[in-house]
Amino acid sequence: MKARVTIMLKQGVLDPQGKAIEHALTALDFDGVNEARQGKIIELELTETDQAKATAQVTDMCEKLLANTVIERYDIELMD
Amino acid sequence: MKASVIVFPGSNCDRDVAVSLEQAMGQKPNMVWHADSELPPSDLIVIPGGFSYGDYLRCGAIAGNAHIIRPVKEAAEKGAMVLGICNGFQVLTETGLLPGALMRNADLKFICKDAPLSVETSDTPFTKGYKQGQTISVPVAHHDGNYRADEDTLDRLEGEGRVAFRYADNPNGSARDIAGILSENKRVLGMMPHPERCADPLLGGTDGKALFTAIVEELS
Numbered sequence A: 001m002k003a004r005v006t007i008m009l010k011q012g013v014l015d016p017q018g019k020a021i022e023h024a025l026t027a028l029d030f031d032g033v034n035e036a037r038q039g040k041i042i043e044l045e046l047t048e049t050d051q052a053k054a055t056a057q058v059t060d061m062c063e064k065l066l067a068n069t070v071i072e073r074y075d076i077e078l079m080d
Numbered sequence B: 001m002k003a004s005v006i007v008f009p010g011s012n013c014d015r016d017v018a019v020s021l022e023q024a025m026g027q028k029p030n031m032v033w034h035a036d037s038e039l040p041p042s043d044l045i046v047i048p049g050g051f052s053y054g055d056y057l058r059c060g061a062i063a064g065n066a067h068i069i070r071p072v073k074e075a076a077e078k079g080a081m082v083l084g085i086c087n088g089f090q091v092l093t094e095t096g097l098l099p100g101a102l103m104r105n106a107d108l109k110f111i112c113k114d115a116p117l118s119v120e121t122s123d124t125p126f127t128k129g130y131k132q133g134q135t136i137s138v139p140v141a142h143h144d145g146n147y148r149a150d151e152d153t154l155d156r157l158e159g160e161g162r163v164a165f166r167y168a169d170n171p172n173g174s175a176r177d178i179a180g181i182l183s184e185n186k187r188v189l190g191m192m193p194h195p196e197r198c199a200d201p202l203l204g205g206t207d208g209k210a211l212f213t214a215i216v217e218e219l220s
Helices: A016-027 A051-066 B014-025 B069-077 B087-095 B151-159 B209-219
Strands: A002-009 A039-045 A072-079 B003-007 B030-033 B044-047 B081-085 B101-103 B111-119 B135-142 B146-148 B163-167 B178-182 B188-191
Touching (some): A002 A051, A039 A051, B003 B014, B014 B044, B014 B209, B044 B069, B044 B087, B069 B081, B069 B087, B081 B209, B087 B188, B151 B178
Parallel strands (some): B003 B030
Antiparallel strands (some): A002 A039, A002 A072, B101 B146, B111 B163, B163 B178
16 A cells, blocks of 8 residues: 655744745746645555554654654545 | 764764864763664763754654664653754754754755854853853854744743753744753753854864863763
8 A cells, every 4th residue: 555645834834945936936927826835745655455554554654753743744645 | 971972874063073072071972873772871962963864854853763862862861961963953853852843944045154142041051151141153054943833832941941042143033033942951952053163262263162161060
């Protein structure tokens, strides 16, 4: 099973890289971008086949290593 | 007094801080490799500056889970002093020994310059060689020194006298101008500026020297 973890800065935490992207888009005359935020995606190939167990395992990975929950939030998506 | 400097792949201020410690203590510290799971008996543990593991994932995240960190945390719980400088500060927040996190500098630039700092408290084993309110000049060299914590944590740090240093001219967007913070027992200090880069006249400044002298006095 494959897991895709998306890690983003929490709402309310200033994202300077997102801001720079937003400004660059405006400079290129792309109108209508209210906000840009940058995050990262980590894809994991898991041996686990049970969805619930895989979710629990990846949640543990996020809490211990993949995300810093002081400033970041994470979403887990499982794919067959 | 026994001191250990933890060395990760990508540490690059480990030898500088070893020189500062040797000058202050009169003997060399142990250089301890990150993959070791045993720490020699240590009254002081230094997590040096650099780019441990190439700053992969997040600054300090991989180092914060290295084998050597468990005995470092155990030693800290027993009252050993721990000093984290720059990347070392990032590692200490990742291990949970210090609260908060260090984010990308607000202007996205790597900043390398002398930074005037205000000494916020002299009532700690690290800063007792300074006067409260004194301004010292210490070099900063970082890309991710923008200190963040929730408002409650920031209030608690200030209320408990755990802000050690503030920037006089905030270079990186740090919350409340914070440059260095202490643990609850004030025996763990994390700071972005580099005192080891201004602890000898040959380096162009000596304002960092009092920090090492204070540690040695405390532990001798």
